[in-house]
Amino acid sequence: MRVDVFTRRHSREVPDTVTVEERFTLHHVEAGPAREMDPRRTHRFLGVFADRVIDELRHMPDVSLLHSHYWLSGWAGLRIKGSTGLPLVQSFHTLGRTKDRNRRSDTPPAALLRLATEEEVIGGADRIIASTEAEREDLIAHYDSHPASICVAPPGVDHDLFPPGLRDMARVRMGWPDVPTLLFVGRVQPTKGPDVALETFLQIKDEISSARLVVLGSAAGSEGVQEMERLQARVKEADAIDRVTFAEPIPHREMADVYRASDLVLVPSRSESFVGVSTWTSFVSGRIAAATAPESRAST
16 A cells, blocks of 8 residues: 655745655645644645645546545545545544533634534545544534444554653653653643643642652644743742753654653643543553543543
8 A cells, every 4th residue: 555645835945755664655735835834824725735636646546545634634635535536534633622612711712614614524524533432422422423434543552662661761761860750741732731730740749749740742833832831830839840840842762761751641631532541551551640620521
């Protein structure tokens, strides 16, 4: 099987095509300015993107299936399906209505354009792939998806890259102190619940005087920058600056030691349809806590 991935060109420095590995090619498509953009601003370029992918597919007669991801690419997928007649499989990763049901009160609701597009994509796709049973339930309950059109395919984990290992040795390699360590990993934004992870830690920090919290992830967009500022202000208010570490993202291959070095991994997302805790329970030996906010739902 051959896989060709089409994505919007985000830089003039990247080549038109990249051979990721044998039979796996990444294509950068001209659609809008060649720079990083907030995903919410890219919808105006979807028509151009879809039409250029259609042109590329005319030179690929052996393509048998389209697979789009997220609601934006889903819209492009519908347009490509309509032009080529190829069947469309859709993965959402996050759903607007699910996020709205669990969002923090000070965060804005999903745009009406997103909700309408999700409805259209669900109605037009030949198959929907859900990552967890919880996402399947959300698709049925909140989007009236037909159960027969949904299949559940949990994300996997590469056990060659993420095998079990010794915590003490991982801490040495990471340069971490040998103290009880709580870990949050993810983009810093309200949906991911880093504030819930922080409040969880602050509730136990006096009982376990040597414990520390590591927040590993960067701010995502302007909303994420504001969230990072709120977290840092809360840490200062709680007089916990020397107990909470904000760490920048690191290469994927180094994440194995991050998980090994921690005592407890916090999974506090207010809504999370893409990542299921079950994909790495065997790796972290069950040291997982779904620390949730009131009325929140974590797909675990």
